[in-house]
Amino acid sequence: MSSTSAPSGPFANIFLRFGFLIVFAAFFALFAVWNPVFVQGGNLMNIVEGSAVLMIVALGMTLIVATGGIDLSIGIALDFGAAFAVVAMKTYGLDWFGAACAGIIGGSLVGLFNAALVVGLRISPFLATLSTFFIGSSVQRIFTNGGGPISHRRMPEEFRNLALGQIAGIPTEAVIAFVLAVLYFLVLERSIWGRRIHAMGMQRSAAVVAGIRVNRILLLCFVLASATCAVGGLIAAANIRMFTPLSGFSYLLDAIAAVFIGAALHPRGRPNIPGTVIGVLFLGMVANGLNLMGLNFNTKDALQGIILLSALALAVAQRKARNG
Amino acid sequence: MQADAQGRRFLLELFGFLPVIIFAGVLVYISFNAPNFVTLRNLELIVMQSLPVVLVCAGLAAVVMAGGDDVVSGGIDLSIPATAVLSAGITAQMLSLGYPLLFCAAAALAASTVVGVLNALLVTRIQMTPLLTTLAMFVAVVGANNVVTASRRINVDHPWIIALRAQDVGGVPLGIVVVALVVAAAFFLLHQTRWGLNLQAAGGSRDAAEISGLNVNRFIDQSFLLAAFTGFICGFFILARGSGSSPGVQDNLMLEMVLATFLGAAFSPRRVVTMWGAVLGALLVAAISIGFKSMGVNLFWTGLIKGSLIVLVVAFSAISQRAR
Numbered sequence: 001m002s003s004t005s006a007p008s009g010p011f012a013n014i015f016l017r018f019g020f021l022i023v024f025a026a027f028f029a030l031f032a033v034w035n036p037v038f039v040q041g042g043n044l045m046n047i048v049e050g051s052a053v054l055m056i057v058a059l060g061m062t063l064i065v066a067t068g069g070i071d072l073s074i075g076i077a078l079d080f081g082a083a084f085a086v087v088a089m090k091t092y093g094l095d096w097f098g099a100a101c102a103g104i105i106g107g108s109l110v111g112l113f114n115a116a117l118v119v120g121l122r123i124s125p126f127l128a129t130l131s132t133f134f135i136g137s138s139v140q141r142i143f144t145n146g147g148g149p150i151s152h153r154r155m156p157e158e159f160r161n162l163a164l165g166q167i168a169g170i171p172t173e174a175v176i177a178f179v180l181a182v183l184y185f186l187v188l189e190r191s192i193w194g195r196r197i198h199a200m201g202m203q204r205s206a207a208v209v210a211g212i213r214v215n216r217i218l219l220l221c222f223v224l225a226s227a228t229c230a231v232g233g234l235i236a237a238a239n240i241r242m243f244t245p246l247s248g249f250s251y252l253l254d255a256i257a258a259v260f261i262g263a264a265l266h267p268r269g270r271p272n273i274p275g276t277v278i279g280v281l282f283l284g285m286v287a288n289g290l291n292l293m294g295l296n297f298n299t300k301d302a303l304q305g306i307i308l309l310s311a312l313a314l315a316v317a318q319r320k321a322r323n324g
Numbered sequence: 325m326q327a328d329a330q331g332r333r334f335l336l337e338l339f340g341f342l343p344v345i346i347f348a349g350v351l352v353y354i355s356f357n358a359p360n361f362v363t364l365r366n367l368e369l370i371v372m373q374s375l376p377v378v379l380v381c382a383g384l385a386a387v388v389m390a391g392g393d394d395v396v397s398g399g400i401d402l403s404i405p406a407t408a409v410l411s412a413g414i415t416a417q418m419l420s421l422g423y424p425l426l427f428c429a430a431a432a433l434a435a436s437t438v439v440g441v442l443n444a445l446l447v448t449r450i451q452m453t454p455l456l457t458t459l460a461m462f463v464a465v466v467g468a469n470n471v472v473t474a475s476r477r478i479n480v481d482h483p484w485i486i487a488l489r490a491q492d493v494g495g496v497p498l499g500i501v502v503v504a505l506v507v508a509a510a511f512f513l514l515h516q517t518r519w520g521l522n523l524q525a526a527g528g529s530r531d532a533a534e535i536s537g538l539n540v541n542r543f544i545d546q547s548f549l550l551a552a553f554t555g556f557i558c559g560f561f562i563l564a565r566g567s568g569s570s571p572g573v574q575d576n577l578m579l580e581m582v583l584a585t586f587l588g589a590a591f592s593p594r595r596v597v598t599m600w601g602a603v604l605g606a607l608l609v610a611a612i613s614i615g616f617k618s619m620g621v622n623l624f625w626t627g628l629i630k631g632s633l634i635v636l637v638v639a640f641s642a643i644s645q646r647a648r
Contacts, residue, residue, distance in 0.1 A: 121643075126455075127634060130579075130582060131635045134630050135627065135631035135632065138624060138628035256456070260456050297475075298470040301467045302468050304463075305463040309446075309463075312456060313452060316451065316452045317450045
């Protein structure tokens, strides 16, 4: 960590310490020069608003990665959140609050199932959540008779406002994401509970010896992460006034990438909330900037993949060089 | 007391065999309920269906054997299916432009090698986790393939490619012969040669291998190249199976590859990923998919069945491992 172990020269030093942030700024400048619309206040707010759901999902993922695992089923939790909420309103006529609670409970079921596999049957998180992904996708197909969307045009205004409303001029979804990020930060980085999570993520056997109730923490983390993703599902459903089966999968990779970009920025390589936020905003900025460049859809997709890979490589290389 | 201990050991042995027993049971159940399941024609169909998965499983097995079988921090290559799709895409696109097949294959081989080299560089030089590297690589390569093929289906009717599906060699389809040769060569390399045993040692215990003077990173590099090569060959089988390249093949291939390879570990006596285990896993997954299809089970249920199978098999092998 000390700068003495890094290669000499002022530029090398600056780069090692702020390398990723420099690249972040360089991309920002590039997009701004390419299309001045990019830096207008409205567009910057678009980036933040467009990143809200990914931010929420990535927060849940950060929690699971901090415990030393991974969750491939976050998309399922998101889908279940959206499905339970839409069905609660459409079929059972619940108001927006009841629907939101139903959605969060629906998402938590996914986390409970994961916890049963990981804690109860001691399956590794990767394989356990992969099977949850298979099973959850299948359940959605069976439930929707093949994957057709369930639309609910006459959704209560309050529920729609979760995505389209504004609080003090800021889009509600961005406010929700921000509040959740702050809560996650306090829990994971500033509370004794967060210490325990990090402890078990770094060395599980040591955490057990130290008397940390590892299984209980794992259970809580899986449920909490899934419930958080379900909130993302509520917003996604409110946005398009329908539940689209299997749509959560598209967030999985970006969420993992954001968490690991964030972890690479951390001095000790731990997943952490501020890092995840930077990762999410980076991905959101790149997606928005490439859109404004007016590229062909396929080219944009490929560029986004290549930038993601390079960003990850850079962030990891930077940490490695910094730590000597 | 003695009898108790013996009974206990017997039970443990039985538990170890449970994955095999479960699969055998499912297959017997299918053969009683599906007409014509156990006919030579149908068995041939199952093997033909599984060929692309068998190939990528062989590649993944090599990477896991060299990098260790911890799914998150050990060796894994999720990008093989993307490499396969890229190989198929390049070949199809160039064939449609009128280039000779060998030239197209050379281009596909070059592209696949680039993917393998990049994976190896990122994992062993920059020290990114293989899971993260290859997941991001998957996205980047699929993006590149979408640029190559413009996300369109491209028909291929080159006689050599169709021959992989339709031609017989002494009563056995050519495709099966080719894959059997590739798998036999991979098996010989990994399980019978000094190089292969050293590679397994590298994955078995990195520290012990380094102390005994093995260059672990070199084996990991080579395993990624081997994996990329199996992806390259798999591309032609994708073309043969679908009479061309179509977008979206990679997702299912990736899930089946992971399922089959880690299922294969449950069949090995030491619960480690082996070449035969992976191939057997791929065949069984194909057999069960086709079996349920011919029983008339709704397609929506296949994910649920596959997911439950992972849970059952992995849970039993975890339990028997722990009891040992």
